[in-house]
Amino acid sequence: MTKKVVTCQQDDNSYEAAVKMRDADIGAIPVVNGDQLVGIVTDRDLVLRGIAEKKPNSQEVGSIMTKEVLTAEEDATLEEIVRLMSEHQLRRIPVVKNGALTGIVALGDLSVEDLSNDRAGDALTEISQQDQDHGQGFLH
Structure with missing residues (x-):
């Protein structure tokens, strides 16, 4: 993040x-x-x-x-954040604690993280493919 x-x-x-x-x-x-x-x-x-x-x-x-x-709570796991980004085809997701902005996770952050499970890698591929097909989004 x-x-x-x-x-x-x-x-x-x-x-x-x-x-x-x-x-x-x-x-x-x-x-x-x-x-x-x-x-x-x-x-x-x-x-x-x-x-x-x-x-x-x-x-x-x-x-x-x-x-x-769409946001992620500060205590969310990496897998939860990847799932949210994948499900909603988001390139980045703000991270909040009680509504206060504490950071942001972007695709670039995930690509340098040690993502040991296939789900995370699949999510990155899915999000990137969606960007190529339809642009990027934030609307929930």
């Missing part, structure tokens, strides 16, 4: 979110209110709900973010 997570606030503008994504070389940023996770904004959200809708770069992240985000 990545514990140092780049975040946005709902009132940050889409330009700021895009710059954070570029600078951190990431495709999604959790949106928080204080430490509470309230959504996630992806590069796909920026394109489909921002640029394609002809919204200005000053558009607030809160208006284009994905609001319903």
